[in-house]
Amino acid sequence: MCGRCPNFTDNSLTRRSLLAGGAMGAAALHTGVAEARVRPEDMVPLVGPGFKPTDTDEKGLWKEMDRVEEEVAGSNLLITDPKITGYLKSLIATVGGPAAQDFRIYLARIPDFNAMMFPTGFAVVFSGLLLRMRNEAQLAGVIAHEAGHFLRRHMIRSWRDERRKTDIFSVAAMAAGLGGAAAGAYLGDYVQLAELGTILSLFKYSREMEAEADAMGIKNMAAAGYAPMEMSDIWQQLIGEEDASARYRGKHRHKGGIFDTHPSEGSRMVDLKADAIELTVPGRKYEDYRERYLATIGPIRPMLLDDQVKLNDPGASQYVIETLAEEGWNGLLRFYEGEVWRLRNRPGDDIRADQSYAAAVAYPDAPAEAWRWHGISLMKQGRTGEAKGAFARYLQMKPDAPDAAWVRQMATS
């Protein structure tokens, strides 16, 4: 009904902030920022352990950010499972360089590929990131990149730069001036935690800063023994997903002018590959710690898949599922593949969904819901006897299912 809110009709910008560092990346290119690769060996942290600001403007900024952190820490959108949050803390403590012990990290239940670092050293990771990372090295890579922004003092640098340009002297005044639209573009319209979106939009990283964070991050990641090549794979996955999403809706990923002018993410991937080769010490063993990652994330993986697939973004969801399935299909992934088709709901998708459900229930790890949808699919085909069997299996696995009353009616009618 609210056709007067056109910016709320498409949140395709959300995933971009991690990739492009926001719309400012392209703008920075136009102003002639050098595009030479930032070499990891040149990246030294600009803060030490226990860093505290001494300049007046930075002190003010930190004060504002303490309020923001308080908001974030108290949000009911956070996932607080101590096993998973403890895991994230241990990762940032591993790849956080000199500030390793100073960082805080929060996990928000938002089905998007994103993570961000705040000026005072607390990071927010979106649950959609945990769905997409294939191993611990990839997750550590993203976290190391975010930590890199802090270690290189990017927030205060960009804040001072922005302030020079706009002549606005307080965070509050600037936030008031920017309004909600900027927040929508920067963070996506999932997050409206107080003024978080608006405040974040003040920290626009230039292409150069993104390159620095990449170089700083991959250096710390490799030093911790993570396979550095995983860092460029992350970008490849993100680009692949965005392409797939756009293709399904008959549009190009390169939309809105952010990517149009330059193949920036491509060159970034190339740079990260060069970094990885440079950083690899012959004879040293690098790990991706995939098993440990899956063991930790495993319990919430069904939820992460559910949150993604129900957004009915079939291109992106299918890409994510197929990427995860490269190491092998299972009942969970087959079931969610079926869900992608069912929700897409184009002619023929019912048959595709049916095949996926049928494949899913052949695996021992098929979730109960796979049996229910398998049953509904059979019922629609007139295969009543088999449908009843599937419904019975569903009720057996989940006797207290919220829709048990309806399913029971189907199973007995």
Add this chain to the structure above:
Amino acid sequence: MRRITLLAAALSLSACSSLGGGDYGFSEYSLVRAGQVSVGDGSMAVITPRPWNRHRPIFFEDIRQVEDWTQNGPLLDGMSFVTGLKNGKSLIRQRHSASQQVPLFRSNMTPPEIAAMIESLYRVRGGAVDFRTLSLEPHPFLGTSGFQLDYEHLDDDELWRRGRAVGAVIDGRLYMIVLDAAKSHYFDAALPDFEAVDASARLKA
């Protein structure tokens, strides 16, 4: 934050305020008096025990078969009517190019599929980050065997909301009434009205 005043998109109060109401000399709401009233495209009639506020249809975003009411404003509560949504249509107007879309209604949908469509509506357009189905059970509606879906969802404004949808597919078209309100106080406060409206709903000849 975006509120779907059901099936209608969200009302971001801040984003909408510059174009809303007063600036154009008309109100976004009109009064629904207690008693019998036609809803949606006029094919369904209900009896409301109390007056409600009807959301004025917005000319280029509105779905003719969908009508939204509220008692205390769409952030707190809303009752919506879907009157004969056709096969292949969506509960809300959306761009074909939008990455995330509310699934289209199909005439052969079973109640779990309609429930899933409603869930995606809240996730895609309502900013829901968590959605829990509380129950799905058979429920008589408009003199036929329909369904009742109870659910709750956590939205990006950090508020838990609760909803109930009653509906049925008749001659291939979806008829449905949905109550969605803040879980604390507002849902319970509006429930008696919703139950009366549900019980009184009938198709007009």
